[in-house]
Amino acid sequence: MAITTQQLIQWKQQGRSIVALTAWDYAIAQLLDAAGVDLILVGDSMAVVLGYETTLPITLDEIIYHAKSVRRGVKRALVVVDLPFLTYQESLQQAMHSAGRVLKETGAQAVKLEGGYPAIAQTVARLVEAGIPVMGHVGLTPQSIHQLGLRQQGKTQEASERILQEAIALEQAGVFSLVLEHIPADLAMQISQKLSIPTIGIGAGTHCDGQVLVTSDILGLTEKHPPFAKVYTNLRETITKAVQDYAVEVRERKFP
Ligand SMILES: Nc1nc(=O)c2c([nH]1)NC[C@@H]1CN(c3ccc(C(=O)N[C@@H](CCC(=O)O)C(=O)O)cc3)CN21
Ligand SMILES: CC(C)C(=O)C(=O)O
Numbered sequence: 001m002a003i004t005t006q007q008l009i010q011w012k013q014q015g016r017s018i019v020a021l022t023a024w025d026y027a028i029a030q031l032l033d034a035a036g037v038d039l040i041l042v043g044d045s046m047a048v049v050l051g052y053e054t055t056l057p058i059t060l061d062e063i064i065y066h067a068k069s070v071r072r073g074v075k076r077a078l079v080v081v082d083l084p085f086l087t088y089q090e091s092l093q094q095a096m097h098s099a100g101r102v103l104k105e106t107g108a109q110a111v112k113l114e115g116g117y118p119a120i121a122q123t124v125a126r127l128v129e130a131g132i133p134v135m136g137h138v139g140l141t142p143q144s145i146h147q148l149g150l151r152q153q154g155k156t157q158e159a160s161e162r163i164l165q166e167a168i169a170l171e172q173a174g175v176f177s178l179v180l181e182h183i184p185a186d187l188a189m190q191i192s193q194k195l196s197i198p199t200i201g202i203g204a205g206t207h208c209d210g211q212v213l214v215t216s217d218i219l220g221l222t223e224k225h226p227p228f229a230k231v232y233t234n235l236r237e238t239i240t241k242a243v244q245d246y247a248v249e250v251r252e253r254k255f256p
């Protein structure tokens, strides 16, 4: 039974927490889906697995290529795809074209855009009107790294009020869910109580309606991870050991 955007909104009403993770290929997507992850995000954070320092270089063609691979591995989870930097900010027409390509070419059910009101909220409203489900993303928005850095956002009264207003504007524009990244837990709680749509937190405390993390961070595959990520296993160690064992056996002619 495939999960819908309506289902996520219903789960918020029922107090059931939404489990989200990122994926960028078939193998991981298939494992996450079979393990019962509710929402799979084809995040532009895949930049890290492709060896980039920031999310800015990812192109629409690249994220579509990865999203197609992810989609083939998923039976149940809702698949959401990040619109990359400058594939939606230029004009409404550009946003419509980019989001349309994602839905048409990948089979994903929704797109995610970074930022709040007024320009992004207007874009969101038009995409939703055209039948494209949209997820919002406020707080730390990594596509603005050269303005914001990677610091926690919403720390002053003024900044937290602005993020709350952006969240409200995005809900009014029709987002089905909203990512809250790296903001104080009490602000995330306030936003989550105020909105009827589910908030998905990353570094935003326990009071969100769901949580998302970058899969390579929880698996211990990334060289460095944000302070708010939890590392559940160390795949760097596991892989290094397997490769070293193989190398020894080949060199000593023990394998095959
Ligand atoms: N592997 C990975 N995991 C992520 O969660 C992630 C990415 N990449 N790339 C896109 C964004 C960037 N993220 C990050 C990365 C680092 C910090 C971090 O270290 N923050 C420090 C401050 C660092 C600074 O000021 O330069 C902190 O204490 O808040 C926060 C968010 C979250 N997202
Ligand atoms: C961390 C999530 C929210 C994201 O945008 C990404 O992985 O790109």
Ligand SMILES: [Mg+2]
Pocket: 043, 044, 045, 055, 082
């Ligand atoms: Mg992203």
